[in-house]
Amino acid sequence: MKAIMVVGTTSHAGKSFLTAGLCRLLARQGWRVTPFKGQNMALNAYVTPTGGEIGYAQAVQAWAAGVIPRVEMNPILLKPQGNMTSQVIIKGKAVGAVAAADYYEKYFDLGWEMVQESLYRLSLEFDLVVCEGAGSPAEINLKHRDLTNMRVAKHLNATTILVVDIERGGSFAHVVGTLELLEPSERALIKGIVINKFRGDKALLTSGIEWLEEYTKIPVLGVIPWCDRMLPAEDSLDLLDRKTNQENRDLNLSIIHLPRISNFTDFDPLEAEASVSINYVGIKDSLGHPDAVIIPGSKTTIRDLLALKETGLAQQLQDYAYAGGTILGICGGFQILGQRIIDPEGLEGEPGEYSGLGLLPITTIFSGNKIARQRQVFSNYPQVGLPVDGYEIHQGRSRINQKTREDREDYHQIFDDPGLGLVNHSQSVWGCYLHGIFDNGPWRRSWLNHLRKQRGMSSLATGIPNYREQREAGLNSLANVVEKNLNLKTIFSNQYY
Template sequence: MKAIMVVGTTSHAGKSLLTAALCRILCRRGWRVAPFKGQNMALNAYVTASGGEIGHAQAVQAWAAGVTPRVEMNPILLKPQGDMTSQVVLKGRAVGRVGAADYYEQFFEPGWQAIEESLTRLNEEFDLLICEGAGSPAEINLKHRDLANMRIAKHLNAPTLLVVDIDRGGAFAHVVGTLELLEPEERALIKGVIINKFRGQRSLLQSGITWLEERTGIPVIGVIPWLDHSFPAEDSLSLLDRQSSTVTREITVAVIRLPRISNFTDFDPLEAESTVTVKYLGLKDSLGYPDAVIIPGSKTTIADLVAMQRTGMAEAIQNYAAAGGTVMGICGGFQMMGRLLADPEGLEGQEGRYKGLGLLPLKTVITGQKVARQRLVTSNFPQIGLPVTGYEIHQGRSHLVDNDSSESGAVSYKPLFDDANLGVVDSTQSILGTYLHGIFDNGPWRRAWLNRLRQQRGLKSLPTGISNYREQREAMLDSLGDVVESYLDIPRLLSFLEK
């Protein structure tokens, strides 16, 4: 089984990005490549064609490799719920909620079995696996139960690349310290070091590289510059870095940064629009009057709704909607926009009934059975007849109540798509919600929705006959591959595979 392992000295060292780049580079060189991450902790999930959940980053890596995402590429997905527990997704299916102290007692053996089975299946179909680790491989208090790093590298006897984020400072200490904490058989697998996120003059770094290579006996096979990219991050900490943009564009869309925001990759296509500013707002930030407000998905819908109510953000959104503002909810955000959310079994933590924002005549009941599937539907809004693809991941069931438009001037509601269960829009076309993740990936739908916002500002409409976001993503992955390939010693990397 041929494989390359990518581990990092820290979280956010750039492992996911480098794995995607290697998938694209080696795919273009004729290898049949697949990504793999044994265990991932992330709230950005993707639903495969089989209806299984994996980390969204692994889906992007699969696209980079030119193959279809599948559950074997991420057999264990942990989705934090904010109360020291996580939902465990094993081989694509949610199998329970567990606390950190109990996770390894209950799931270590089943988890490793799922990893071995997944690796065996991938090996049958692919020439090469690019395996991504998680966090650091040298957490000495966790190594004995680590399912994501050197256990996999040893199982595969995979040449391993150690990635370090030099922008953080202390890069050489990070590399040396990581190597010192690895067992001899683990350290022997580290074949190359990659310095990532370098800013500055390359020649000034050379003396440090020379020292590091002499000190460790391991070559530095690449120095990757700081890259401005839109590769999906795996946790919401990355959203804090997006607040610094001062570019003024024609349309502003505010996304509420919920405490347990999930699937914020939904908004990557909006961020790729040159006329749109996507502004992520914390619950204590001023809402202002953007062109639209989006309440995104959440892993703990009720807890995030209560947090919005306690901070005043809920009231600010209600006032904004009452003044004629456009509000859109996706998945958990859609549920929050209703009148009532009920959790009779306490699946999100505490059973009870909770008052929603009241923007839609909607009642939602949280149920144990999760819906996870890809969808192809036809739009009724903002333009009739547009084909729209996406995916559902939710545990609630929602239905409209009191949709009575018989009174003169009363607001009525209609299905957003030809499947009435997927979302609704009111007759003012300002309040809408949907269960469909990936809705903005659909270029014509996205532009039609943006054109409604532009019309309110008196701006000229954008063309709607455009491609879907996947074509833009392909171009970005090609660009990523080009840049990384130019700074990485690929022949030397491939020589590590010659066993």
């Protein structure tokens, strides 16, 4: 199996962007291509058809390559859960939680075995692999236990591209410093440099590029201009600064930025809606008066619930709901909306029982058996009979509590699966376990139209395609940007492209 590796001088240099673009370009040329990332640390996960978890970025890259995501594309996934610990996912299955200091001692040998095994299995079906590195390949304190960058590149003898983010400043120093810290055998694999996220006149870079090529003896393949976000973000750090254009957007949705927010890729389809404005609200911020509030998934539901209470945002959410505001909780957010969360085994810390926001009549009990599976169901609300698909990733099981005499409201199943979601009779409090729910265009528009009707607005068309079609257009646009701005034939000749 032929191999291309994309590494970066820093995190957020554009490795995922370039990997996805190359996957789409090479698939266009007729190659049977697969993405690969040996080890990923992310809270945005996707569930494959076999029920395995991988990083969401690798799922997007698989779609770019025109293939079905599978666990071999990301054999090791680390999901941070606070206190310097992470849940370890190997070949799609959770195998435990480990402290950062103990991870490599416990899992390095097994991890490298899984990386090699996965690459071998992929080689049986694909002609070419496009690998993504992680962070920087030149972290000298980590290189001896690298499972993602140059160890993989050397194993595959991969044509390697080094990408640098010029937006951060100091890009030439980043490139030279990275190359200087690589071993000669590693540096020999670097066949091209890509300058990413450039704003301004490219002519101003000419002298710098000439110097860089002369100094490093490695060609600069091109300069990619700054692009509006074309791929889902892997890191939640930029969410609080991310705001949609307010112009001509008449629905205002607020998403709670939980400290350990996960699967915020759920909301990309909402950001793509021309009538919807998205605002991420920090737990110390004022909630305000949005048209609806969404509580997203969380890697550690109990800790995030306690953080909401400590900052007073929990009370704001309750007051907002009691005043008739609309709230939707997804996965961990669904659990937070309930009456009780019980952790008898201490999976999230100390064993105990915790009071939720009390807005839905459910009790959630955590257990060691994690649920990860794709789902296809039909909706009961806000419209009957709409096909909806997505995926579940959660540790807890939720049950509906018996109705007491104090209960004044009835609750209904959102889907034809009774355990997947619940809504109150006035359709102001919603909760479900289904990630990817907004990918379903007709259901998304139906839910948005429910909000619009409450506010006296006209309805939007509901017979629209699912978000997958929009994602396909975005991947083609991404590939076009890469093709237009990079001279890939400099290193690939006619072998690949």
